[in-house]
Amino acid sequence: MNRLKIIAVGAAAALALAACGNDAKSDGSSDGALNGAGKTLNVLVQANTIYPQQQKQWFTDTSNAFKAQTGAEVKFETFASANDELTKIQTSVVSGQGPDVYSLGTTFTPTAYATGAFLELTDADWQKAGGKDSFVQATLGISGPDDKHQVGIPFTSRPFVMAYNTELLKAAGIDKPADNWDGLREQAKKLTTGGTYGMAIAYADGFDPWKFIWAMSVQAGNPLVAGKKASLDDPATVKAYQTYLGWLATDKVVDPAAVGWKNAQAIAEFGAGKAAFLPMVSATSKVTLDKSQVAGKYAYAIMPTIPPGATSLPGGGVGATSILSGDNLVVAKYSKNKDLALALVKLLTSPDQQKAYYKTFGELPTNAAAAKELQADPALAAIVDSASKAHGTPFNGGWSKVQLALVNVVVQSIPDLKAGKVDDGHLRSLVSAAQKDAQSAVDEAK
Structure with missing residues (x-):
């Protein structure tokens, strides 16, 4: 049983x-x-x-x-x-x-x-x-x-969106946020200068990280769970983790202190004018941002719908903007x-x-x-x-544990992030363990 x-x-x-x-x-x-x-x-x-x-x-x-x-x-x-x-x-x-x-x-x-x-x-x-x-x-x-x-x-x-600093983008000659994750990374690199970073990301939040991995995965054509099969170890999902973790470790477009940030801290960093992009936020951020230093100087945009490594939505991909x-x-x-x-x-x-x-x-x-x-x-x-x-996550009794397995990969990657690196071998072993936990949860679900 x-x-x-x-x-x-x-x-x-x-x-x-x-x-x-x-x-x-x-x-x-x-x-x-x-x-x-x-x-x-x-x-x-x-x-x-x-x-x-x-x-x-x-x-x-x-x-x-x-x-x-x-x-x-x-x-x-x-x-x-x-x-x-x-x-x-x-x-x-x-x-x-x-x-x-x-x-x-x-x-x-x-x-x-x-x-x-x-x-x-x-x-x-x-x-x-x-x-x-x-x-x-x-x-x-x-x-x-x-x-x-x-x-x-x-x-x-x-529904989740991305906030962006309109003044910073204008000063850098950027008309609007990119519609693909690779393009957003390049914009973030251009906007990282002095004490300002391209992105504010809450790596230590218990709810945010998995949503990035999910979005990039489904956009690439991997639903993570289909029927009775989990696919967290799909190359598209590994690429999603490499992209998400790489923003801090290899691209250097995120403040290193973000390894310890929760969602509220990422919002505060953006509100202080210290980051150009704030992905994966909802309308809840508006209450804070309208009272912050960027009041009147920010806007919302839908997040990229084209997965890492692509310039258009691949066959089988879903252009999901949000869960x-x-x-x-x-x-x-x-x-x-x-x-x-x-x-x-x-x-x-x-x-x-x-x-x-x-x-x-x-x-x-x-x-x-x-x-x-x-x-x-x-x-x-x-x-x-x-x-x-927006696109619904799988209606599967095991999904909550799949979600936790996705987050755990990021949690276990924090020591590497603190050291300023993404250890590919370690990451793949973490993803493999997450896949086993996810498949077990799906097998156990009614």
């Missing part, structure tokens, strides 16, 4: 026990209105390292609003990394207790779905959550394996307060809440009405364009 099946079987037993004595109408009062007085919903979300104080305030404001609406409290807890996220899912599923609502990165939704431990949404459930038609339909693309089997309710949309990115809300089957949980989802995805969330954190709305209002903002044009050209 594979690991995901063990998790699912354990979850089924725990959920059966949790269901005993659980009245499906326990959230309702005699007049049919929700009555959550004396109840607490537990919600798990990713810690926001860019806006930590604003997130704490959002926790308080959300709990107050929901209490005023239903009488129920909302208690938030956070996870710090993708590994923490996966661990929390696994332990909660096996024990049959934990958060009522999880905010999961879209790429983790397949893992949640594979456990069988999260609410598969019926038409009635969707109505309680605000109605499926109220969402931007593209954001539903990774809610489940198909539109009849969905667990994820879109909360935020986070289909954002956060989905999922409700645990073991929750004794499912109707309250769906009511909270409805609140969080309402137009006013989504617009307020965007203004605070820069996360694009998934609510269709709120998203439509932002389309007229010219500063978001490239981000909207990227959203339309």
Whole structure:
């Protein structure tokens, strides 16, 4: 019995026990209105390292609003990394207790779905959550394996783009960012001078590195996972790692200090005018950059869609600008307060809440009405364009572990980066180990 099946079987037993004595109408009062007085919903979300104080305030404001609406409290807890996220899912599923609502990165939704431990949404459930038609339909693309089997309710949309310093590019005689990764590297070399570097890259971030490798791989025609086969050791993916790591080690277009940077530090470096390009950022960066030294001196562009070593998209390549990115809300089957949980989802995805969330954190709305209002903002044009050209990661129960394997190659390469090199033999051995871990995860998945 594979690991995901063990998790699912354990979850089924725990959920059966949790269901005993659980009245499906326990959230309702005699007049049919929700009555959550004396109840607490537990919600798990990713810690926001860019806006930590604003997130704490959002926790308080959300709990107050929901209490005023239903009488129920909302208690938030956070996870710090993708590994923490996966661990929390696994332990909660096996024990049959934990958060009522999880905010999961879209790429983790397949893992949640594979456990069988999260609410598969019926038409009635969707109505309680605000109605499926109220969402931007593209954001539903990774809610489940198909539109009849969905667990994820879109909360935020986070297509990735590249910010660039318009003044630095103009001074260097560069009209616009290159549409291929090799061209971007050459532009970055030209823009690296004195204390200014061509790129700001967060090599130590737990979420960013794998997205570069994924993008370059699918652009070259390697999807990384197809059916029951992982292909992390494909030459195109090895080339992607060499390119990504080489920006710092061999091309010298990234500040050596970036080996220890998280996403917030890379944004800060670009905001200080010390880097010309800031790849792999979302609209969340706009809140910071509009208050930085580069306010009014930067713009967004879609990232290169032509892989390293090529000048045009090769046969079989996918011109993906971004993963289909954002956060989905999922409700645990073991929750004794499912109707309250769906009511909270409805609140969080309402137009006013989504617009307020965007203004605070820069996360694009998934609510269709709120998203439509932002389309007229010219500063978001490239981000909207990227959203339309984004490509979903494989909907495979093992993908979360594949993702971690991709990141681990970069983590294990940090000592070489600190020494200012990319050891090709060492890199290939790391990729080989990642391939074994990825194939094992895919084999184990349902």
